[in-house]
Amino acid sequence: METKRICPECRRPLADDAPQGLCPPCLVKAGLGSGVSIDPETKSGQPHFIAPSLEELSGRFPQLEIISFIGQGGMGAVYKARQKQLDRVVALKILPPGIGQAPSFAERFSREAKALAKLDHPGIVTIHDFGQADGLFFFVMEFVDGLNLRQLLQSGRVSPREALAIVPQICDALQYAHDVGIVHRDIKPENILLDRRGRVKVADFGLAKLVGVGNELISDSGTAAGSAALTEAGKIIGTPNYIAPEQMEHPGEVDHRADIYALGVVLYQMLTGELPGKPIRPPSDKVHIDVRLDEIVLRALEQTPERRYQQVSVFKTDVETIARIPGAASNENQKAINEAEWRNPANWSFGLYFSKRDSRSLWVPRRLRGFGWTINLGHWQGAAFLLGSIVLLVLLLVLGIPSKHNNTQAVFGPITERTLSIRGNECAFLSFRTGEVLRHSYFDGDQRDSTPPTAFRQWVREHGVDIGFCASTETFYGPLGLLALEMGTYPFPYDAVPQHMIPRFRSVAEWQTYDAQHKVPANKPLIGSLAGVTNIWNDLTADQVDGPTNEAPAFFLKEKQPSLWFRSTNLTTHPIAFSTRDGVQGLLQITGFTENPPVLKLRYKLVSHAGSASP
Amino acid sequence: MATSTTNSSETARPKNYFATTHWSVVLAAAKGDSSGGIGALEKLCRCYWYPLYAYVRRRGYRPEDSEDLTQEFFARLLQHNWVAEARRSKGRFRSFLLMVLNRFLANEWDKIRAAKRGGGVPTIPIQMDTAETRYSLEPATTTTPEQIFERQWALALLDQVLLALRAEYEKGGKAALFDALKPSLAGRSETQPYAELAASLGMTEAAVKVAVHRLRERYRRRLQAEVAHTLASPSEVDSELRHLFRVLARG
Numbered sequence: 067m068e069t070k071r072i073c074p075e076c077r078r079p080l081a082d083d084a085p086q087g088l089c090p091p092c093l094v095k096a097g098l099g100s101g102v103s104i105d106p107e108t109k110s111g112q113p114h115f116i117a118p119s120l121e122e123l124s125g126r127f128p129q130l131e132i133i134s135f136i137g138q139g140g141m142g143a144v145y146k147a148r149q150k151q152l153d154r155v156v157a158l159k160i161l162p163p164g165i166g167q168a169p170s171f172a173e174r175f176s177r178e179a180k181a182l183a184k185l186d187h188p189g190i191v192t193i194h195d196f197g198q199a200d201g202l203f204f205f206v207m208e209f210v211d212g213l214n215l216r217q218l219l220q221s222g223r224v225s226p227r228e229a230l231a232i233v234p235q236i237c238d239a240l241q242y243a244h245d246v247g248i249v250h251r252d253i254k255p256e257n258i259l260l261d262r263r264g265r266v267k268v269a270d271f272g273l274a275k276l277v278g279v280g281n282e283l284i285s286d287s288g289t290a291a292g293s294a295a296l297t298e299a300g301k302i303i304g305t306p307n308y309i310a311p312e313q314m315e316h317p318g319e320v321d322h323r324a325d326i327y328a329l330g331v332v333l334y335q336m337l338t339g340e341l342p343g344k345p346i347r348p349p350s351d352k353v354h355i356d357v358r359l360d361e362i363v364l365r366a367l368e369q370t371p372e373r374r375y376q377q378v379s380v381f382k383t384d385v386e387t388i389a390r391i392p393g394a395a396s397n398e399n400q401k402a403i404n405e406a407e408w409r410n411p412a413n414w415s416f417g418l419y420f421s422k423r424d425s426r427s428l429w430v431p432r433r434l435r436g437f438g439w440t441i442n443l444g445h446w447q448g449a450a451f452l453l454g455s456i457v458l459l460v461l462l463l464v465l466g467i468p469s470k471h472n473n474t475q476a477v478f479g480p481i482t483e484r485t486l487s488i489r490g491n492e493c494a495f496l497s498f499r500t501g502e503v504l505r506h507s508y509f510d511g512d513q514r515d516s517t518p519p520t521a522f523r524q525w526v527r528e529h530g531v532d533i534g535f536c537a538s539t540e541t542f543y544g545p546l547g548l549l550a551l552e553m554g555t556y557p558f559p560y561d562a563v564p565q566h567m568i569p570r571f572r573s574v575a576e577w578q579t580y581d582a583q584h585k586v587p588a589n590k591p592l593i594g595s596l597a598g599v600t601n602i603w604n605d606l607t608a609d610q611v612d613g614p615t616n617e618a619p620a621f622f623l624k625e626k627q628p629s630l631w632f633r634s635t636n637l638t639t640h641p642i643a644f645s646t647r648d649g650v651q652g653l654l655q656i657t658g659f660t661e662n663p664p665v666l667k668l669r670y671k672l673v674s675h676a677g678s679a680s681p
Numbered sequence: 682m683a684t685s686t687t688n689s690s691e692t693a694r695p696k697n698y699f700a701t702t703h704w705s706v707v708l709a710a711a712k713g714d715s716s717g718g719i720g721a722l723e724k725l726c727r728c729y730w731y732p733l734y735a736y737v738r739r740r741g742y743r744p745e746d747s748e749d750l751t752q753e754f755f756a757r758l759l760q761h762n763w764v765a766e767a768r769r770s771k772g773r774f775r776s777f778l779l780m781v782l783n784r785f786l787a788n789e790w791d792k793i794r795a796a797k798r799g800g801g802v803p804t805i806p807i808q809m810d811t812a813e814t815r816y817s818l819e820p821a822t823t824t825t826p827e828q829i830f831e832r833q834w835a836l837a838l839l840d841q842v843l844l845a846l847r848a849e850y851e852k853g854g855k856a857a858l859f860d861a862l863k864p865s866l867a868g869r870s871e872t873q874p875y876a877e878l879a880a881s882l883g884m885t886e887a888a889v890k891v892a893v894h895r896l897r898e899r900y901r902r903r904l905q906a907e908v909a910h911t912l913a914s915p916s917e918v919d920s921e922l923r924h925l926f927r928v929l930a931r932g
Binding site: 073074075078083084085086087088089090091092093094095096097098 | 835836843847863867897901905930
């Protein structure tokens with residue numbers, strides 16, 4: 067009796083007829099791609115709660131005026147509120163509703179909150195009040211009017227100077243907390259607030275421990291689970307990127323050095339704009355900063371706590387030393403930094419300077435040493451040079467543009483508009499050579515009296531047909547189909563009906579690549595469409611409609627990725643560029659379609675390949 | 682786009698030219714000349730005959746009768762162009778096939794069986810010798826014929842996709858790569874440790890990640906294309922995939 071194999075992903079038993087030995091449901095799931103939910107019954111992995119509305123909260127907190135909703139995270143939802151009696155603006159933080167289910171939680175909450183409330187430091191968001199209101203655990207905290215560090219980071223990289231101004235303040239706050247035995251456990255940019263005066267405030271101190279223990283107790287049914295779940299995989303407290311390694315493995319045994327690690331990550335991110343990868347690249351590799359900072363950051367990011375800074379205050383001292391004494395680095399380093407700074411165009415500035423009247427030389431005001439060219443407008447030569455340069459530039463610009471144009475650029479002729487009326491399953495065909503619209507009822511209903519293929523092809527060839535339209539009142543086909551005709555060896559209409567799978571392209575280049583890769587046989591008219599061109603009638607030039615190559619298949623474009631496509635119902639929105647074997651190129655668009663009676667309105671303009679416009 | 686062996690009638694037409702989906706071609710051809718439709722129908726039948734066989738067997742027909750029956754059914758299907766019925770099956774080949782088969786079983790099979798002895802002339806290469814062996818491996822539980830059909834259909838589709846994908850890699854001389862990375866198709870995260878793979882394949886870890894990503898992409902495209910082959914409209918691909926998942930997840 068052999069043991070049944072199990073799929074490692076979904077843990078379902080693996081049948082013997084599993085294709086290539088892979089788990090069939092997982093294979094199908096993988097085929098759906100991300101963003102598509104496969105099973106509406108499964109719940110998402112993270113504890114998720116809906117933040118109460120303002121009205122709901124007003125009811126529960128009569129002493130507060132709830133002003134607005136600020137944000138929400140795994141730890142709870144935060145609102146801006148006003149204490150009516152004190153007329154003071156505060157922040158109200160509500161913990162996720164399911165959190166209070168464990169019997170010991172209330173007691174633990176109270177204990178923790180009291181400890182947190184005792185934290186009294188300018189760099190720590192003060193807790194004014196806490197408690198439970200109708201089953202909702204809450205904190206009332208100091209409201210910080212400003213940004214959090216995440217928002218600052220998102221707007222661009224923080225400059226080293228700014229980073230070195232922010233970090234010591236965080237260190238002060240952290241050291242204070244560590245001194246009274248409180249570890250933050252969730253230092254991350256979202257928790258570092260900066261008020262309008264640039265003062266730093268660290269928020270959510272110790273909340274991770276409090277709420278984290280509660281986190282695994284939340285399930286969608288709100289039932290309690292044992293606290294042993296703390297170490298279960300997937301129930302880790304904190305934001306993954308900032309969690310210290312020892313915190314990942316033994317969340318219960320973490321000490322203040324985990325905060326130092328997180329701070330290191332934050333500093334790294336402030337300096338380089340990115341999170342440290344594996345292996346960690348020193349920040350000075352990525353940006354032009356003092357190399358001494360590397361040491362500090364890397365030491366804070368040591369994987370084992372013993373090798374890290376043991377005290378935040380030491381970290382702070384090191385950081386401040388660098389901020390205070392720029393250039394105290396070794397000569398070599400400094401030179402390298404200088405070099406890099408010189409070469410970085412972001413550090414360049416340009417100016418026009420004047421010199422002494424009788425001086426024949428160009429000289430730069432003494433306080434600004436350096437390279438560069440200075441045009442001395444005190445002398446007539448300088449002014450002449452400047453003028454001459456400007457004139458030269460203008461000439462270059464003006465002369466430069468025409469050289470891009472091809473003398474043999476073809477020009478499109480005038481726009482023609484036509485209306486075709488079609489009944490039933492009729493096809494109408496348009497010949498660009500003659501400009502005629504022809505009619506043929508090849509698909510007339512279900513009757514099998516339609517013309518046999520060979521005769522039809524001959525008809526098509528005789529009339530010099532270029533493009534066919536098939537309209538149908540049959541609901542199965544939908545309102546519109548476009549046929550690309552080919553005069554080759556394939557029986558019409560089956561193979562020539564492009565409303566089946568046709569690869570599509572977003573640009574002429576993409577289409578050419580497809581063409582080259584697929585070695586499509588000759589004698590096919592080329593029909594393509596260029597998405598993203600807003601006004602084909604004016605914007606498009608004939609050289610953007612490539613060809614006629616005689617070798618590409620018919621195709622249509624859509625705005626999204628090249629994909630399978632069945633019906634040409636989007637032809638009314640997208641113009642089509644085409645070229646035929648005979649060298650006729652053009653743009654075509656179906657601008658209107660009504661079903662009763664079925665009528666098609668077309669507009670098109672043509673140019674012949676030789677370069678002259680022809681209607 | 683299924684790569685399949687061509688018979689002589691198809692050599693004139695290059696493969697993958699108009700990447701047509703078979704089922705919609707069949708449907709379109711049903712309204713006009715059906716010569717092209719037959720080729721497409723053949724392709725579809727070639728992939729999905731086993732689910733039908735399993736269905737028939739589960740309906741209670743004996744192995745030799747089932748064999749006859751399946752062959753005959755396909756022959757008739759291809760000859761008589763029953764595709765006109767297709768409109769009622771909401772455009773899915775899967776539903777259509779089952780519906781027509783049921784009708785065939787109800788109306789025609791009795792007459793045919795009475796009239797002939799021995800098997801019909803096979804028009805598609807159904808591996809009848811392996812059919813019964815495969816069937817005997819089916820779990821002898823209380824699955825209904827429909828359930829067997831649906832499940833085998835899904836497996837046939839996946840098989841088709843994986844085989845075609847492997848063939849694609851093989852053509853590029855990368856069969857070994859495919860075999861090594863294959864397990865990553867059934868997941869979204871790092872299903873195999875990249876470091877180990879990198880070592881055994883002689884590639885860098887980054888290259889392995891890229892290769893896995895590419896493999897998954899190609900697989901996904903193929904799967905969607907293959908599913909689309911059996912539908913009349915690509916907008917249904919997602920819902921068909923969900924259906925297949927439910928069928929397979931049921932076990």
